[in-house]
Amino acid sequence: MDQQRKPEIFDYRSVLGDLRALSPNGVFTNIDLAGLSRWRVGGRADCVVAPRSLTEIRELMGYIHRHGIPYVVLGSSSNLMFADQGLRALGVHFGAGFADMRISGSSVWSQSGVWVPEFARRLARSGLEGGEHICGIPGTLGGLIYMNGGSQRKGIGDNIVEVTTVTPTGSLRRYDRKACDFRYRRSCFQSSPEIIVEARFEFTYTGQVGAIRRSMLEILGQRRRKFPRKLPNCGSVFVSNPAMYEDYGPPGAVIEQCGLKGLRRGGAQVSSLHANFIVNTGNATASDLLYLIEKIRTTVRHRTGYDMPSEVLYVTPEGRIVQAHEQARQMFGGSPPGDEAQPHPDPVGTGMPRLV
């Protein structure tokens, strides 16, 4: 998960002219990361490049490599928390410009900038079954593959045949499904500095467009009922720990039963709708969110003995991507739980019988 190459601070001004030549109309400076982030937190990024073609991306990667420039790949940022201090590394944004998709029988080829709900809709329109579980996930296909994201206990990796990346030297590399090493919300790309540019998939052709659509509407309905939609959030904060699930249930239920639903720190709050979500009630900072993440983990560990890893990723100012709980532990581990955060006056479901 660590994309860091060089920890020193990068001064983008020395390469701005070259970047503009490599990606005309695709270079942006002094970007407000809170405006990009789903959580609406984060400082300013010095420089973000959004290449518009495969050739541009390959040349850009070659240039970055030759000059040892630290960079971080950004999709739609729906699984990312940006630092309050902003981003000094170069952001490489990969999105809407790479949205070609072709379907032939049950085989699908797609560039990785495709918006995931649109990808799922196109599968449904073609009578292909198997993509319903991703229809409500906001993000690019590249981010989804990187995370092996999905819902209903499925992951996009289940349908992957092959993934193509651009390597740090600008060449293309192909991974068959086995090489992608998909596991629950994990893939080999999390320990690689490569950019996912396209993928091939295999779905099941049933031709039952109506039935597939009904199943998608059912999934979207469930999500609307269960998940907070009005306040900015980053989806589920913690991934399920299988052993904890077996003994106590999923993260949301355990957090709720620990009495943490509604807990606040600054402008951040454990959602009162679903406790595995943290919402920004208006003026949250990344530091507020990280405090709550550490507080939740410490409390759950104390009550159940289990550790919950975070699904959400934190982008350090130097452009390293780490799991948010690692950053939270670094910043707040060791501070006594409870004194600075205010419990919700009426926490729901505190009577979990199996918790010690």
Ligand SMILES: Cc1cc2nc3c(=O)[nH]c(=O)nc-3n(C[C@H](O)[C@H](O)[C@H](O)COP(=O)(O)OP(=O)(O)OC[C@H]3O[C@@H](n4cnc5c(N)ncnc54)[C@H](O)[C@@H]3O)c2cc1C
């Ligand atoms: C409201 C909400 C609900 C959500 N529900 C779900 C859910 O049900 N299931 C689920 O799995 N996720 C869910 N998510 C999380 C998120 O939507 C997915 O992880 C998503 O697929 C991330 O895509 P992205 O383009 O936003 O990636 P980003 O958040 O921008 O990036 C995530 C990681 O992927 C890397 N990355 C992105 N694009 C590429 C690329 N082309 N090549 C290489 N690396 C890349 C980034 O470097 C980063 O490390 C939810 C998020 C929100 C806000």
